[in-house]
Amino acid sequence: MPYIQGSFEGLPEAAKQRLVEMRGGTGKKPLFTSDLSVNEFLLCQEAGFDPVGLVMGSSIYHIGFQLPKFYQSQEMEVLTQAMYEARELAMTRMEEEADILGADGVVGVRLEVTRYTWGEAMAEFKAIGTAIKHRAGGNYRTVDNRPFTSDLSGQDFWTLLKAGYQPLSLVMGSCVYHVAHQGMMQSMKQSGRNVEMANFTQAIYDARELALSRMQSEAEREGATGIVGASVNENNHGWDSHVIEYFAVGTAVKPIEGASAVPEPTMTISLND
Amino acid sequence: MAHPWIGTITPKEMVALAEIKIVPIGQVFGTSFRSISTLYFPTTSSEVRNEVEAFQMMLEDSMNSLRNQATQMGANGVIDMKMVHTVRVDQSANGSWLMSKIVGTAVSDQSRPQPELFTAGISANDIVMLRRAGFEPCGLVVGNSSYYKVAWRQIPKVGPLGFWANQEVSELTEGPYIARELAMTRMGEMARACGGSGIIGVTTESEVQTFGTLTAGNMAAFCRMRLTGTAIRRNSITHPEVNIQTTISVS
Numbered sequence: 001m002p003y004i005q006g007s008f009e010g011l012p013e014a015a016k017q018r019l020v021e022m023r024g025g026t027g028k029k030p031l032f033t034s035d036l037s038v039n040e041f042l043l044c045q046e047a048g049f050d051p052v053g054l055v056m057g058s059s060i061y062h063i064g065f066q067l068p069k070f071y072q073s074q075e076m077e078v079l080t081q082a083m084y085e086a087r088e089l090a091m092t093r094m095e096e097e098a099d100i101l102g103a104d105g106v107v108g109v110r111l112e113v114t115r116y117t118w119g120e121a122m123a124e125f126k127a128i129g130t131a132i133k134h135r136a137g138g139n140y141r142t143v144d145n146r147p148f149t150s151d152l153s154g155q156d157f158w159t160l161l162k163a164g165y166q167p168l169s170l171v172m173g174s175c176v177y178h179v180a181h182q183g184m185m186q187s188m189k190q191s192g193r194n195v196e197m198a199n200f201t202q203a204i205y206d207a208r209e210l211a212l213s214r215m216q217s218e219a220e221r222e223g224a225t226g227i228v229g230a231s232v233n234e235n236n237h238g239w240d241s242h243v244i245e246y247f248a249v250g251t252a253v254k255p256i257e258g259a260s261a262v263p264e265p266t267m268t269i270s271l272n273d
Numbered sequence: 274m275a276h277p278w279i280g281t282i283t284p285k286e287m288v289a290l291a292e293i294k295i296v297p298i299g300q301v302f303g304t305s306f307r308s309i310s311t312l313y314f315p316t317t318s319s320e321v322r323n324e325v326e327a328f329q330m331m332l333e334d335s336m337n338s339l340r341n342q343a344t345q346m347g348a349n350g351v352i353d354m355k356m357v358h359t360v361r362v363d364q365s366a367n368g369s370w371l372m373s374k375i376v377g378t379a380v381s382d383q384s385r386p387q388p389e390l391f392t393a394g395i396s397a398n399d400i401v402m403l404r405r406a407g408f409e410p411c412g413l414v415v416g417n418s419s420y421y422k423v424a425w426r427q428i429p430k431v432g433p434l435g436f437w438a439n440q441e442v443s444e445l446t447e448g449p450y451i452a453r454e455l456a457m458t459r460m461g462e463m464a465r466a467c468g469g470s471g472i473i474g475v476t477t478e479s480e481v482q483t484f485g486t487l488t489a490g491n492m493a494a495f496c497r498m499r500l501t502g503t504a505i506r507r508n509s510i511t512h513p514e515v516n517i518q519t520t521i522s523v524s
Binding site: 029039054128 | 285395399402403406437438439440441442445446447448449450451453454455457458460461464465469470471472473474475476477481482483502517518519520521522
């Protein structure tokens with residue numbers, strides 16, 4: 001389900017109604033909710049943004065099945081596609097909620113995957129963050145008019161803006177990879193010796209590269225000049241021990257036109273230990 | 274000789290609080306246990322009212338107990354509040370029960386009218402920051418929901434081999450979503466009732482328990498959602514005086 005401007009597909013009626021009420025649309029007093037800490041809230045305010053609501057998208061997804069070749073390192077395309085599609089569903093619903101609130105973007109986005117004991121092939125994918133709106137009506141939405149998304153904290157968001165950059169989109173790259181098992185001969189050859197396990201090393205390199213290159217392609221599509229706060233996480237999600245997901249995630253950024261230089265930092269000695 | 278006061282705040286926080294005329298008085302607790310009548314799951318998707326009502330009454334009891342202690346001490350605020358909720362579901366003779374424990378530091382805020390007692394789940398440092406930025410906490414707010422969602426119509430979309438394919442289980446997705454909406458709405462109402470214009474530091478606790486199996490077509494999900502945050506509003510007493518600087522710590 002790709003993002004379509006003005007579509008609120010997948011959101012329950014109750015969510016749409018509550019979000020409209022939060023804007024003061026039905027005669028109720030406007031109210032914002034946020035998972036920002038006090039410091040983050042005040043820094044967003046100082047940067048000219050007001051929080052407008054805690055937004056969330058979720059999807060309980062059935063992950064299909066793919067049989068890997070035992071002695072071959074390979075990408076598990078069915079599983080990679082599932083991880084992409086389910087995260088996309090959650091992200092799109094979160095962006096739709098931000099749209100109802102009239103937000104310019106979502107900060108502090110967390111992407112969570114929870115496996116339950118009751119559904120071996122199922123997982124719940126969640127995207128949660130705080131939608132914010134620029135007080136002076138600045139244009140911070142993406143080129144295709146989506147609200148910007150970022151996993152940066154309030155502190156990092158403030159610093160990024162002060163450094164003359166703006167967040168564009170949370171970009172991600174996923175690759176679920178099967179690392180080949182070693183053959184009998186290979187196991188015997190390395191018995192009692194210090195040797196590199198080349199097929200394992202190569203498989204992990206390949207998977208990481210695929211995840212990173214996909215994240216980079218997403219950033220290029222957004223017109224970004226860089227990705228900040230990038231991380232690559234490994235997770236097995238309860239599959240076979242030789243199947244691993246490499247998940248690269250970060251915030252794509254671009255310079256703000258006409259932004260001033262970064263203010264010189266002050267040195268401090270903290271009273272903390 | 275007066276008893277020494279007890280508080281969860283650190284010496285640095287005490288100094289910061291003194292600057293905005295808030296004095297710690299003592300630690301206060303609120304605890305409540307409440308049994309739930311046998312959990313009766315409806316045959317169609319709907320909220321499990323007896324658990325929702327039991328939770329709300331338990332929360333009210335423990336909050337009232339904490340407020341009474343604070344008032345008796347002469348406080349007009351409770352800050353740095355921590356909450357723990359436990360749900361024990363037991364279908365045996367012992368029955369199911371809920372427990373709530375709340376702890377916080379009672380304070381005397383000399384800049385507020387005495388009878389008005391505020392509660393906050395944020396630390397002393399955060400209170401000072403908020404006050405200086407022109408905001409004040411007005412209440413610890415909670416929203417909860419226990420929702421039962423049947424997923425009996427969820428069938429594989431691509432025939433008998435459907436469970437080999439990637440697909441969203443949309444009926445199950447709706448369960449936690451609706452539970453969250455109900456909890457968010459209740460938390461929002463609580464914030465409006467105490468005069469808040471926003472809620473910060475919202476934390477989410479969720480739990481999904483299922484019955485039956487999807488393949489047999491008799492699956493149902495029981496979704497619990499608890500949200501906690503601190504309602505805030507603009508403060509007419511102070512003028513914003515937060516000075517933000519970029520610093521490099523030498524620690």
